[in-house]
Amino acid sequence: MAKEGEGEAPLRRLRLLSLHLDPSSSSSYGGSLALVPCGGGGGGAAARRRRPSAVSVAELTEYMRGRHRGIQMRVFEFFASRPELATPVEVATAEHREICMRQLSALVREAGIRPLSLMDDDPSAYFAVLEAAGGVDISLGVKLGVQYSLWGGTVINLGTEKHREKYFDGIDNLDYPGCFAMTELHHGSNVQGLQTTATFDPLTDEFIIDTPNDGAIKWWIGNAAVHGKFATVFAKLILPLQEEAGGSADMGVHAFIVPIRDLKTHAVLPGIEIHDCGHKIGLNGVDNGALRFRSVRIPRDNLLNRFGDLSKDGKYTSPLPTVNKRFAATLGELVGGRVGIAYTSVSVLKVAVTIATRYSLLRHQFGPPKEPEVSILDYQSHQHKLMPMLASTYAFHFTTLYLVDKYSEMKKSHDDDVVADVHALSAGLKAYVTSYTAKSLSVCREACGGHGYAAVNRFGILRNDHDIFQTFEGDNTVLLQQVAADLLKQYKEKFKGGTLTVTWNYLRESMASYLSQPNPVTTRWEGTDHLRDPNFQLDAFRYRTSRLLQSVAVRIRKHTKTLGGFGAWNRCLNHLLTLAESHIESVILAKFIDAVQRCPDENTRGVLKLLCDLYALDRIWKDIGTYRNVDYVAPNKAKAIHKLTEYLSFQVRGFARELVDAFDLPDLVTRAPIGMQSEAYSQYTQYIGF
Structure with a gap:
């Protein structure tokens, strides 16, 4: 026995070393010991098969771009041919306003884009134009939104045929600019x-x-x-x-x-x-x-x-x-503004992530002694900053495309359930995505060091122009409360036997399956195949949301007895905001998983799966305290999640260039000299006169 004990110690050390090299090696699956270099993929045989060997930018772009990329390219090509309409880096307020009006007038009267007609006939085409206009100048995108989503939208959505006949053409061709x-x-x-x-x-x-x-x-x-x-x-x-x-x-x-x-x-x-x-x-x-x-x-x-x-x-x-029903119906017709803001916010995030990632691949610093310097994106700390953000950008892209499709369905069907669904989903996504983008813009600036501070490299402009997205069309805190209120209403309907709208379908399943004591075996599973299983990931997100929903319902009922309805709501406000964010994250993950599974190309699907896993596990790790507090995740499993998140960030780093290239952003949109696909330093030095 003594000899066996002496032999177990080195074996344990060897097993620990293998876990450092390959986070998929897990005793919970009883697999044989294998040392797999990090660059080799890891993750066991199944995970190795899932890891793509290369990324086709063309395939990925084609899958992402949607059916209205043509009209976006039309906008980009028009402004590329009219450099006198470009917004200077340094511009006074009065001049900027006049440039912005000239840009909008040229887009409508010279390029022949008719935004109000698009919004009326095909809302998804309108939102594609809105995104493209924001790529030219965020001020242009917002001014276009004011003219067509807000002023024009109220006329065609809140008015009747007499208003349409009198005002539609004048709004569409910009003869009637409005507020x-x-x-x-x-x-x-x-x-x-x-x-x-x-x-x-x-x-x-x-x-x-x-x-x-x-x-x-x-x-x-x-x-x-x-x-x-x-x-x-x-x-x-x-x-x-x-x-x-x-x-x-x-x-x-x-x-x-x-x-x-x-x-x-x-x-x-x-x-x-x-x-x-x-x-x-x-x-x-x-x-x-x-x-x-x-x-x-x-x-x-x-x-x-x-x-x-x-x-x-x-x-x-x-x-x-x-009065309340009329008011609700009136505001319900104005959700297109929130849809547009969520959609545009994702496009701003794409620009920032693209600039930061390309620069991080370009910039080399330090390295092993007597060896060449390495790209700063090779540092784990930099991967930790940018790669989960890149994964989140993809997640938001697919979810906001879904939101636009639901909005288009709502405008055609006027179905009450779809209307309610779009109202809550647009409020939640607008709040969640714009808050995330606002924080990420600062992270991207810091990731580019001093060069990120140059106005020409866009981060200051993007950050300042985007910041108000968190406030207009509904303050984010207020919008999240609307989501929480709707969740509580749906929760109540669940136990009354009523029907639930589309977004909340997972509440149809028994709450007991989420609120019962976690399976003591499942809480300890730490193998890579389990952690990368979309069923585990989605269950984890929904488990958290369901617990938050059930617990806040109990708290509000308790406090209402002594504080009244308003006092109880205010006492539980932070809890309610956390609930709303948790629910929105569940929706985002579900839509990302759907997008992965629908992808027809196997290699592209593998890349998207990698990003989806990183998004899911990074979000679980960031809220690991919640999962540990309710024993949903055991300590060993929490460590495995953390290790796998870092490893997936490393894997995504290997495809980082291709993943940002697949956003298909023309130089007109990226513009930052340090964010160009090639010769970035050359363009940067030329800009300042060398």
């Missing part, structure tokens, strides 16, 4: 609390638009400061009651078309006061202004009356019975 006047100085996210009023005057058959106090001034209104001629104004519809009754009735927030400048002279119209919101942190190509209305009269027909109408004799009618 979306919802946000007020004192009220942004709480739209039902808006104070601007639209009082009906039956004697003249007009509405009188008024700003009752300074807090009701419309603020941050894009296109208002310089270029807008119309505004969709959100205001409370006030109806005078019969003389014998006296007083007035508040019918809730409605949308009204209000001309703000003369169509010919561009002079500000009587009763309207417009001020410039001034220089901003970013997006200075967009002219944000503040609007005050002093007894501005508009025809009754300027009420966008799809969900509420008023006859000449002052009789109000609506297909919806309550």
